[in-house]
Amino acid sequence: MIEANQLTKRFDGITALDQISFQIQSGSIFGLVGSNGAGKSTFLRTLAGIYQPDGGRITLDGEIPFENPTVKARIFFIPDYPYFIPQASLDDMAAFYSRLYPNWNQERYEACCGMFPINRKARIGNMSKGMQRQVALICAIAAQPDLLLMDEIFDGLDPVMRQLLKRIVGSEVVDRGMTVVIASHNLRELEDFCDHVGLFHRGGVLFERELDALKLGINKVQAVFQPLPEPDAFQGLDILKTEVRGSLVSFVARGTKEQILERINALHPVFAEVLPLTLEEVFISEMEVAGYDIENILN
Amino acid sequence: MTSRTSSTNWKHAFAETYRWSIKRNRGMMALFATLLFLMFPAVVLFGLANANIRTDSMTLEVYPISEQYANVFGDIVRYTMLLTVSSLCVLFTLLFAVQLFRYMHNKRSTDLFHALPVQRSAMLLGRVLAGLTALYVPLLLNTGITALIALSFDIKDKGVQIGGLFLQVLGLMLVLAAAFLFCVLMAVCSGTTLDMVLSVIGVNLSFPILVYSCIYLIGCLLPGFSPSIDLGSTLFVALAPFVGIFLHTTNSSTFFVWWAILTVFLAFLSVYLYRKRKSETAENTFAFQIPKGLIRFLITAVGGFSLGYMLYWYYSSTANFLIGMLLGSFAAHMVVEAIYSRGFTRMKRSLAGYAVFLGAFVIFYGVVATGAFGYVDRMPNLEDIESVTFEDYTYYQEFGSDHFTIQGEQYESLAEQNPKLCQKENLEKVLTFHQAVIDFQKEMGFPFSMNRETGGIQYQFVYHLKNGDTFRREYRNTRFEEFDTDSAVQDLQEQSASIVNSEEYKTSGNLLFYLEPEEISEIEVENYDEHSEMASKTYRLNDMQKKELLEALRQDTLNMDITGHEDYSARLTGLTLVCGNDGLLQPKEGGRLQELAGEYQGKIWVPVNQYVLTEKQNDLQVVQFLKKLGWYTPEN
Numbered sequence: 001m002i003e004a005n006q007l008t009k010r011f012d013g014i015t016a017l018d019q020i021s022f023q024i025q026s027g028s029i030f031g032l033v034g035s036n037g038a039g040k041s042t043f044l045r046t047l048a049g050i051y052q053p054d055g056g057r058i059t060l061d062g063e064i065p066f067e068n069p070t071v072k073a074r075i076f077f078i079p080d081y082p083y084f085i086p087q088a089s090l091d092d093m094a095a096f097y098s099r100l101y102p103n104w105n106q107e108r109y110e111a112c113c114g115m116f117p118i119n120r121k122a123r124i125g126n127m128s129k130g131m132q133r134q135v136a137l138i139c140a141i142a143a144q145p146d147l148l149l150m151d152e153i154f155d156g157l158d159p160v161m162r163q164l165l166k167r168i169v170g171s172e173v174v175d176r177g178m179t180v181v182i183a184s185h186n187l188r189e190l191e192d193f194c195d196h197v198g199l200f201h202r203g204g205v206l207f208e209r210e211l212d213a214l215k216l217g218i219n220k221v222q223a224v225f226q227p228l229p230e231p232d233a234f235q236g237l238d239i240l241k242t243e244v245r246g247s248l249v250s251f252v253a254r255g256t257k258e259q260i261l262e263r264i265n266a267l268h269p270v271f272a273e274v275l276p277l278t279l280e281e282v283f284i285s286e287m288e289v290a291g292y293d294i295e296n297i298l299n
Numbered sequence: 300m301t302s303r304t305s306s307t308n309w310k311h312a313f314a315e316t317y318r319w320s321i322k323r324n325r326g327m328m329a330l331f332a333t334l335l336f337l338m339f340p341a342v343v344l345f346g347l348a349n350a351n352i353r354t355d356s357m358t359l360e361v362y363p364i365s366e367q368y369a370n371v372f373g374d375i376v377r378y379t380m381l382l383t384v385s386s387l388c389v390l391f392t393l394l395f396a397v398q399l400f401r402y403m404h405n406k407r408s409t410d411l412f413h414a415l416p417v418q419r420s421a422m423l424l425g426r427v428l429a430g431l432t433a434l435y436v437p438l439l440l441n442t443g444i445t446a447l448i449a450l451s452f453d454i455k456d457k458g459v460q461i462g463g464l465f466l467q468v469l470g471l472m473l474v475l476a477a478a479f480l481f482c483v484l485m486a487v488c489s490g491t492t493l494d495m496v497l498s499v500i501g502v503n504l505s506f507p508i509l510v511y512s513c514i515y516l517i518g519c520l521l522p523g524f525s526p527s528i529d530l531g532s533t534l535f536v537a538l539a540p541f542v543g544i545f546l547h548t549t550n551s552s553t554f555f556v557w558w559a560i561l562t563v564f565l566a567f568l569s570v571y572l573y574r575k576r577k578s579e580t581a582e583n584t585f586a587f588q589i590p591k592g593l594i595r596f597l598i599t600a601v602g603g604f605s606l607g608y609m610l611y612w613y614y615s616s617t618a619n620f621l622i623g624m625l626l627g628s629f630a631a632h633m634v635v636e637a638i639y640s641r642g643f644t645r646m647k648r649s650l651a652g653y654a655v656f657l658g659a660f661v662i663f664y665g666v667v668a669t670g671a672f673g674y675v676d677r678m679p680n681l682e683d684i685e686s687v688t689f690e691d692y693t694y695y696q697e698f699g700s701d702h703f704t705i706q707g708e709q710y711e712s713l714a715e716q717n718p719k720l721c722q723k724e725n726l727e728k729v730l731t732f733h734q735a736v737i738d739f740q741k742e743m744g745f746p747f748s749m750n751r752e753t754g755g756i757q758y759q760f761v762y763h764l765k766n767g768d769t770f771r772r773e774y775r776n777t778r779f780e781e782f783d784t785d786s787a788v789q790d791l792q793e794q795s796a797s798i799v800n801s802e803e804y805k806t807s808g809n810l811l812f813y814l815e816p817e818e819i820s821e822i823e824v825e826n827y828d829e830h831s832e833m834a835s836k837t838y839r840l841n842d843m844q845k846k847e848l849l850e851a852l853r854q855d856t857l858n859m860d861i862t863g864h865e866d867y868s869a870r871l872t873g874l875t876l877v878c879g880n881d882g883l884l885q886p887k888e889g890g891r892l893q894e895l896a897g898e899y900q901g902k903i904w905v906p907v908n909q910y911v912l913t914e915k916q917n918d919l920q921v922v923q924f925l926k927k928l929g930w931y932t933p934e935n
Contacts, residue, residue, distance in 0.1 A: 049413070070416070083410055
């Protein structure tokens with residue numbers, strides 16, 4: 001389990017992480033979302049043991065990663081711009097990592113090399129951004145870490161590779177119980193990949209929730225009424241946001257699909273349907289309720 | 300169990316870092332080895348192969364081929380080690396350090412390396428060892444090749460020559476270790492590789508200049524201070540190992556002990572700081588503020604001293620020096636700050652650092668100008684003094700020098716004899732005179748100013764104390780002409796005359812009083828009359844004449860007022876006393892020269908002294924002696 005407790009990190013007077021506290025359960029795929037400068041990458045680097053916290057602590061199964069090779073041997077970090085040794089090929093990097101990561105699995109490495117269209121003898125420096133990310137991912141999977149940290153991993157990957165990445169990482173989570181923390185400002189990419197999400201904003205965690213519970217407990221309703229019922233007719237529904245256009249009423253409400261439909265049908269609409277919300281819409285709704293200008297936070 | 304596992308992990312990580320770093324630097328090592336080969340063994344080989352070896356039988360009798368080759372080998376090794384090998388080592392020390400530690404200065408590479416399951420100490424030390432290996436292997440390899448070349452030419456004293464070569468290389472390796480670790484420390488403290496390189500160059504250039512400048516300033520300000528500036532001494536390069544690389548041929552044990560200590564200290568400090576270093580400081584200017592402040596201080600001071608001395612040398616005034624110091628230091632501070640901060644945005648904030656420098660300089664200058672906490676007034680007690688060596692350089696020592704040295708056949712120094720005073724009466728005179736000199740210096744102005752002592756040494760006092768210590772004071776030329784009317788000046792001159800005219804002073808450092816008559820082989824008499832051709836005649840003396848001549852010269856020396864100024868415009872005659880074979884003689888058993896030579900039993904070199912006599916010095920006993928023998932006439 002990853003546990004951040006009052007975790008603080010400052011850079012030249014700027015507080016990148018401001019006493020954040022939350023937990024990530026082992027075996028989960030945790031999405032960190034937030035705008036640029038929200039503290040996502042800083043959190044990942046602190047968790048990877050690259051940065052030393054200025055306050056509080058962060059632990060992996062109770063142990064601090066900074067200057068702790070035993071813990072670091074269980075973590076693999078793919079930064080937003082992965083660095084490779086100058087002139088190195090994929091095989092060179094694999095040889096480099098294999099001597100340092102005790103769980104390195106050569107068979108898994110060979111298998112991954114077969115899955116990704118990468119020339120393992122070619123210089124990585126000459127490869128495209130997306131291919132470099134694939135190289136980093138192959139090394140990460142072969143290192144067989146308990147915790148995989150990925151920063152903006154989808155950038156530069158084509159849709160096929162994104163799906164492949166999700167499938168391979170997903171199988172590692174299922175097969176080995178690997179924990180994944182992935183930072184992105186793209187909620188749509190995380191939606192069908194993560195089981196937990198946390199929203200970072202200005203160094204703090206605004207929001208952290210299980211994705212299914214989040215999505216199942218909130219719904220978007222579109223209904224046509226003739227005539228429109230009085231506003232107090234909707235009392236009893238936990239409505240977060242309402243929009244009326246002529247005879248069309250749209251609103252987002254908390255509750256299960258069945259509970260909401262039952263209440264709406266009692267008002268005899270001409271037409272009514274309950275739509276699932278995208279992750280972005282869920283966040284927007286929740287954050288607006290919390291009083292945040294979510295459009296500014298996410299964009 | 301945990302600590303054992305941790306130790307195993309550390310060793311594994313260290314070994315892997317070392318192995319990998321060596322692998323990554325194989326190409327550079329090969330390049331270094333090749334360049335070293337071209338500039339060291341190849342030069343030695345070509346030098347020996349093309350040496351101008353004399354093979355005539357006369358030469359070979361005294362100078363065998365193996366010895367000729369040994370001399371050529373020794374010369375080439377000396378110069379190549381000093382110039383090309385040292386220069387290459389400087390270059391590659393910096394290159395390897397940059398190559399191995401630049402990863403700290405890039406945010407992306409720190410993401411990779413600091414996320415690895417490797418302790419920072421293992422990562423740093425593994426790379427340090429790789430760097431040293433990369434420097435040492437090519438160096439030792441080429442030294443080995445050079446040794447083989449020497450063997451193939453069958454040089455004389457192979458063992459000694461090759462052993463000496465390896466010892467020299469060992470010394471170089473030690474300084475290289477210090478230089479490399481100095482780079483490592485700068486890499487750890489710097490945020491960018493450019494700042495690392497600039498800091499290495501800046502400190503290595505500025506430190507020796509700063510030490511020299513400080514000592515020179517003390518010498519200018521502080522009466523009695525004897526700087527004895529030796530640019531090859533350890534002090535001047537103590538924090539400049541790159542300059543130290545060029546001095547590795549020294550025999551000073553202090554030099555090597557210092558580099559050994561510094562190397563260990565730098566290694567510990569680098570590891571300690573690297574563990575504290577924040578990864579996020581990559582691509583900033585400095586990871587730690589204190590080293591930045593110290594380097595800026597160093598370069599600011601050098602800038603100040605440089606301009607200060609430039610103005611001082613031109614006008615020789617304290618005010619000019621201080622103005623130059625102020626302007627030069629401020630300019631240097633601005634330049635360093637602009638380089639380190641990549642602009643002037645932090646200039647205002649950095650002025651606090653400049654204020655610290657100014658404060659430190661004012662304190663330093665103030666302390667020295669006011670006598671350095673009583674340094675100026677300090678004198679030994681009479682009862683603690685064993686003897687005093689005193690020199691008054693105002694006077695021309697006509698009857699040869701008042702000091703001499705004797706050397707062994709191979710020109711090794713055996714003894715140096717200076718005027719030495721041991722008698723209580725003379726010691727009291729010296730102490731009184733010394734106090735008078737101090738009082739006079741203060742009378743000239745206090746606090747002391749820089750334009751007072753700019754010439755050579757005027758008075759030198761070296762007190763040899765009973766506890767074995769030496770207490771030394773040197774006073775530089777005082778502008779007596781500015782104080783001619785001052786009775787204090789006359790008083791000083793009289794006191795000095797009283798010392799230098801004492802019998803003990805005249806006899807203790809003068810070769811005449813150490814020679815035995817039989818050690819004189821012949822004399823040469825030269826006539827320097829400008830109207831006649833200079834002629835020289837050599838006379839051999841019998842035992843009685845030798846004794847008589849020596850006695851005459853001694854008596855004349857004792858009778859002479861050393862402070863007097865002879866008129867050398869009169870016609871001159873030169874009398875040269877030749878001892879042994881042009882100065883190489885076997886000292887008489889039981890004689891004073893043998894006593895000075897101590898255990899040494901061979902022949903010794905003594906100076907060949909000439910005594911200049913003018914036609915107005917007819918009353919000299921030596922002149923009477925020469926006249927009696929008919930050797931002192933214008934016809935000579």
